[in-house]
Amino acid sequence: MTTHSPAELKMATLLVEALNLEDMEPNEIDPNEDLFGDGLGLDSIDALEISLAISQEYGVQMKAEDEATREAFKNLASLTAFVESNK
Numbered sequence: 077m078t079t080h081s082p083a084e085l086k087m088a089t090l091l092v093e094a095l096n097l098e099d100m101e102p103n104e105i106d107p108n109e110d111l112f113g114d115g116l117g118l119d120s121i122d123a124l125e126i127s128l129a130i131s132q133e134y135g136v137q138m139k140a141e142d143e144a145t146r147e148a149f150k151n152l153a154s155l156t157a158f159v160e161s162n163k
Contacts, residue, residue, distance in 0.1 A: 078106050080152075087156040094129035095122055107153040115151070123149060134163045 080088065080103060088102035095118070109115045118126075126149075127138040136159050138145045148158030 078108070080107060081156070083160055084152055084156045087159065088152055090129050090133055091126060091152070094125050105152050107156070108151050110151055111149055111155070126155075130159055134159050136162045 084107050085102055088105040091097070091105065092100055092102050105116065111118045112123075123140075127140075130136050130138060138148070138158075144158065148155050
């Protein structure tokens with residue numbers, strides 16, 4: 077099992093709740109696993125849901141056209157780092 081930082085565990089919890097991932101626990105999301113494609117298997121609708129949840133929870137706005145946002149959605153670790161550096 078991968079160790080999560082407190083911020084990563086909080087972000088993983090937000091993902092599980094925002095996406096209604098009923099069969100997954102936050103600590104089961106590997107911080108370095110891709111969120112999209114062959115990783116966790118998320119899609120663009122999931123990205124919108126995550127962005128909305130992040131905006132509500134952290135007050136951080138994520139713009140789809142921003143390259144930094146696309147990089148942030150690579151994995152849980154990068155998403156957490158992006159939010160932590162922008163809140």
